Amino acid sequence: MRVVIIGGVAGGMSAAARLRRVAEDAEIVVIERSGHVSFANCGLPYHVGGVITERSALLLQTPESLAARFRIDVRVLTEVTRIDRDGKVVCVRNLTTGEESEIAFDKLVLSPGAQPVRPPIPGIERALSLRDVEDTDALVAATADAKTAVVIGGGFIGLEMAENLLHKGLRVSLVEAADQIMAPIDPEMVAPVQALLRDSGIDLHLSASATAIGEQSVTLSSGAELPADLVVAAIGVRPDSRLAADAGLAVGERGGIVVDDHHLTSDPAIYAVGDAVEKVDAIDGSAAMIPLANTANLQGRRVADHIAGLSGAGRPTLGTAIVGILGLQVASTGWNEKRLRAAGRDYLAIHTHPASHATYYPGAETMALKLLVDPATDEILGAQGVGKEGVDTRIDVIATAIRGGLKASELAELELAYAPQFSSAKDPVNMLGFIAENHRTGMTASIQWHELTDALVGGAHLIDVRTPGEFEAGAIPGAINIPVDELRDRLDELPDGELIVHCAVGIRGHIATRLLASHGRSARNLDGGYRTWAAISA
Amino acid sequence: MRVVIIGGVAGGMSAAARLRRVAEDAEIVVIERSGHVSFANCGLPYHVGGVITERSALLLQTPESLAARFRIDVRVLTEVTRIDRDGKVVCVRNLTTGEESEIAFDKLVLSPGAQPVRPPIPGIERALSLRDVEDTDALVAATADAKTAVVIGGGFIGLEMAENLLHKGLRVSLVEAADQIMAPIDPEMVAPVQALLRDSGIDLHLSASATAIGEQSVTLSSGAELPADLVVAAIGVRPDSRLAADAGLAVGERGGIVVDDHHLTSDPAIYAVGDAVEKVDAIDGSAAMIPLANTANLQGRRVADHIAGLSGAGRPTLGTAIVGILGLQVASTGWNEKRLRAAGRDYLAIHTHPASHATYYPGAETMALKLLVDPATDEILGAQGVGKEGVDTRIDVIATAIRGGLKASELAELELAYAPQFSSAKDPVNMLGFIAENHRTGMTASIQWHELTDALVGGAHLIDVRTPGEFEAGAIPGAINIPVDELRDRLDELPDGELIVHCAVGIRGHIATRLLASHGRSARNLDGGYRTWAAISA
Structure with missing residues (x-):
């Protein structure tokens, strides 16, 4: 044969x-x-x-x-x-x-x-792509005496190229047609990555497309002209x-x-x-x-x-993916919120900001995690993570849980390897499970960052239960500050009507909503707290 | 209430x-x-x-x-x-x-x-234990002018104490009654940890017990006297x-x-x-x-x-655990081989030595993984890992797979986050799944490190399919060296009778067993290759 x-x-x-x-x-x-x-x-x-x-x-x-x-x-x-x-x-x-x-x-x-997508714009023949070793050789040669580069496309490959050209000492512009980079990641999760790109010196252009590639520049739809000794097309495949x-x-x-x-x-x-x-x-x-x-x-x-006559059936695909960008891990599995919304599917979103390991042990880094859940079935629909370390592990665990048919609430029960250098006694994945369980049992109700403005306009009151110091360092406009530890004694200061509470990341907010509920005041917790809101709204 | x-x-x-x-x-x-x-x-x-x-x-x-x-x-x-x-x-x-x-x-x-176990030996009242903050204060005080310490007990806490006392500048002896440290880990997996302890200057005594604690020393059952300004009892709880x-x-x-x-x-x-x-x-x-x-x-x-009247049922426990010791991650979940053997359970053991991420990307570290499988049902019974990085992730994924009821072969299908800094396109957990699948479908047969001597004494021939350079740097006594890439053309050099093949970690050995099988020679692959064998036998 x-x-x-x-x-x-x-x-x-x-x-x-x-x-x-x-x-x-x-x-x-x-x-x-x-x-x-x-x-x-x-x-x-x-x-x-x-x-x-x-x-x-x-x-x-x-x-x-x-x-x-x-x-x-x-x-x-x-x-x-x-x-x-x-x-x-x-x-x-x-x-x-x-x-x-x-x-x-x-x-x-x-x-x-x-094959790399190459848009039909004047000068596109000068743009290099990256598919094989020959392309790599051409790029290595082209970077030898280039000082400036434009990368067209803010997907995973575009980002890796932008980082590597920066690492090589070039001045790099990154041009992305959508209003955010990295389509698999939702906007509030990707916002810190975009901020890091800019802080690192990458000239990031969102909602922008290249209309012409000149000999030493790229012209954008806005008319802006970006210096480009080198042009990389990484628009997709x-x-x-x-x-x-x-x-x-x-x-x-x-x-x-x-x-x-x-x-x-x-x-x-x-x-x-x-x-x-x-x-x-x-x-x-x-x-x-x-x-x-x-x-x-x-x-x-x-x-x-x-x-060879063996069994060889394939399985449906989750599309778990990760990219390392400027020291950040950005990873996802399953569907994102944008896609769920576009498909008209009902979903619950959970945002957390856990530490990569016990905070009392040196070197812990905060990550952002997001879990998407089917509220009717408790099925896990997707997850995303951004942070300096530990994101890979949590996304791998969630991808495995999805494959094993575990429900979101069952993440609470996972026994994950814990010592203070590596995790917390309640691992970030366990915490996502606890929160999912609280939703499933009606122990918590949340509101998303993108729903907040409408709710406040509609008359809801926002209670910030962080400390006065945190409140002064930056707060959501219109919020009333009553620290969670004083809330029990200051219930009479609360305005009538619908209440929304928030803290920095959601934990104290949850404690506050439970306390309020037991005193007859229903309140929703701002999911992900100030940190998720501020990542995209501040 | x-x-x-x-x-x-x-x-x-x-x-x-x-x-x-x-x-x-x-x-x-x-x-x-x-x-x-x-x-x-x-x-x-x-x-x-x-x-x-x-x-x-x-x-x-x-x-x-x-x-x-x-x-x-x-x-x-x-x-x-x-x-x-x-x-x-x-x-x-x-x-x-x-x-x-x-x-x-x-x-x-x-x-x-x-409560810490404290054996009834003379002088035991001088031994410190570590259970609470007061104990910690006592230990901090005691280390202030101590130069030597004996830690009794080579479990997770004993190891953490030994490392920390070493870090503090003390000369440390570690005394363990069993013939290996860290009971949850099998001997061939823990051997490299023991070697590292010794290389790091810890005076490790296995199969040894303390018979008396003197004012500045600990006397062992062997009669040896270990210097001990400080004694820590970490025998267990x-x-x-x-x-x-x-x-x-x-x-x-x-x-x-x-x-x-x-x-x-x-x-x-x-x-x-x-x-x-x-x-x-x-x-x-x-x-x-x-x-x-x-x-x-x-x-x-x-x-x-x-x-509070909510559902609150507990689940059976896997006992996933990890310890960080001198830069190594040592982790396990489920049962180990010792326990399976003691219980008379049938099991299949799989050893691998994968890299923590793609080897072409700088900084990859080799880890050792072990998977234990029920050969009748393909159920995952346990896993262990030792290495500088990436062990935590793999044990977490396997613990999650067990909870999700995934079979060992199904680890092949997991979609884990891959980019070259973080993993390999075939993740170490996928590789364990491939090997389990090869066993399940009869594509491979293996022999364990502890079964090798008996097999060779019984007349089997050992073929080392590594390169001559690897063979010369260290080989298993009695092995015949025929590199895998030459095997197809040198089949007539093979002795008659039962064949066992091995390479460095098992991959080339697998290729060789498949090749031999197709030429009518059945052969078993030494599981984990030279590396697993040498860890404990060399």
Whole structure:
């Protein structure tokens, strides 16, 4: 049996290596357009920035090493021009010699990845993208004598590029068409990241698009002209499904190759994996484009298993992701609030600002966490986190809880590793569970930062239960300050009507709402407290 | 309703604070024998070592702050001498004045904690223990002019004390009666920790017990005399169940107060929580003593809920734990191999040595992970990890997976946050899942480090598939070196009979076993490779 794999990174190479382990007799041919296979694609921005100093560190395998270990026939600098499904043949062109030939297959695996989106604006040909080692080499060369750079696109790759160019000593502008960077993260969570970018010297332009790229500048829709010895286009990617579409394979609305649970395309001899394929969203079962290396790797393994006659079913995808940016960890899993609202789904949002470990032990850092919950079923719909440390762990735990079918309230019961250097006796994830439980049992009612203004205009009164010192250092306009420790004795100072209470992060606010409830005054707690409100409203 | 709580730390104080939030009308009295409540008990060793510089950092709340915020009547330096169950009264003595009195209760919550075990050896009165702030003060004073210390007991607290005394500049000996430190960790996993202790200058004595404590020394069973200006007894704790037992409440075989799912004792008016009570083991449902702060806190919350008429059922306990020791994270959840073997349970052990993040990104550290699986059901029975970073995250994820009922093979499917600074595209937890899946599907068979000698004596041949350079740097006696990349062409060099293969950590060994299987030679892979074997056998 001959298996031909198109694309020699992540999904394609995982399929090839796994296939050899489960099918020693298979003939395995990997065809890769670029000059390298199995390179560290997630490391490319860091080599541009000089964080990964050695280029060789990016090259995890070579055609020779793969031949020796796995008896894989790897052909780099080779492009597949056409898939002949009836003839079970792919037509290939050697990009060095121009020579064309055909390779027959019994099974074909498509792992062509995704292509950078390049908007049709004047001068776009000068913009560099980052997809493979050759792109990286071009960027390294271009940064050698550049002093200024414009990165177009504030997604994960754009941010990594901006940080690395800054690290390299360039003056960096970042241009994002939306009103916030990093679409998977909600605006109040991403606001501190945007502030950090600006504080670090990155010239951030939101709700802005590039209209022209000149020889040394980028012109924005506003008319502003940004200095740009170097321009990087990191606007996003689109599935590289041209070959599949040309061959008449089913392609979805979002351009991804359509596959079934076994990653089979509409042709039973052809599989597809990785950034080029549509996944199934774990929250609502819809088609999802999730260009992540870990998902691609797992799919490659599953395809190899299925070819070898083992079980190889895929699972719906949560799209857990993380990016490191200027010392911050920014991570998410599942859906965000924007998407839930757009889909018209009912949800409960919970914001917290816990410490990464016990505050009495040196070095604790405050993070922001957000949990999204289905209020009817207590199902966890998504989570986000931003902070200097410990965010990765909490998002991983929540992603695992979702996969295990745990309800939001059940996060309270998780037994997580605790010593004061590593966590708190009530871990931040446990605290999210306690809060979810309080909502479920009617022990608390909250109001979100974006609902506050309407509520106050509508006549509600805002009680700030922090200390006078905290209140003086910065308060929400219109708030009345009654510290929580005095509230029991100052109930008669409370105005009539609807009450909203808040503290710094929500804990004292919760104590206050419980106290008020027991004295016959219902009150809602401002979720996430002053800190969440101030992150985006102050 | 008056609720009296005996013990003002962790479980007791969690119960008190939660109770106020759910029952504003309750009268809450907390009785604490020491001079402080709600102190940072897990931080005490680090104040002795000067890592937590300010003593005040340990005192999270005071009787005054608890009165102001929660209207809790806190009585420190007060001891309960007797519980009169019929009269629903506790008899208390003010330790300052000696005055005795009675306090009536409607509900009573016992949270007395555990007492340090103190062996009856001559001079034991000179040994200090570490249970409360007063003990901490005594230790701080004692270290002021001590130059040498002996810590008796190599459990988590003993290790934290040894590290902190070393940090303080003392010469430290650590004496442990068992043949390894840290009972929850299996010997091959703990061996590198023991090596690190010795390399760091700690004089470690295993399988040794103290027979006498002199004025400046500790005498061991071997006759050795260890210099000891200071002696710390950290041998373990026993549940402080005397009051409960005297009152006729049910106490289990291991000395813990027996409670039901609602943490009720055999008296329906009396609850008990924390280190003093028996928990239910999550793996086999047996009675378990698990003295951990996070468990105590959760139980306190559940008791408060139950008193207030809310649901408050407890869950079986996994006993997830972590300790930081000399820059290493050592963590575990569920059962270890020793315990499984002692219980006669069938199990599969999986050892790996993954990097904390992508190796091409600077700063990756190698950790050791171990997963224990029920081979019949694929159920996860336990996990352990040792390494400089990333161990906490992986143990947390596995503990969450166990709680969510995920099978070992399903760890392969977890979507964990990946960027090269934080993890690998195949996270170490995913890799454990892949290996479990390979076992389940018969794709691999392994042999454990402790089974190797018998197998070789029995005639099996050991093939080391590492490179010649690795082989020369250190090899298992009797191994034949055929690098994996040459194996396909050197099959005729293999001896007849049973084959065992190994590499450095297990990955190349797996590739080799698959290759051999397809050529009709069945072979077992040495689990964890040379690294696991060498950790304990070299």
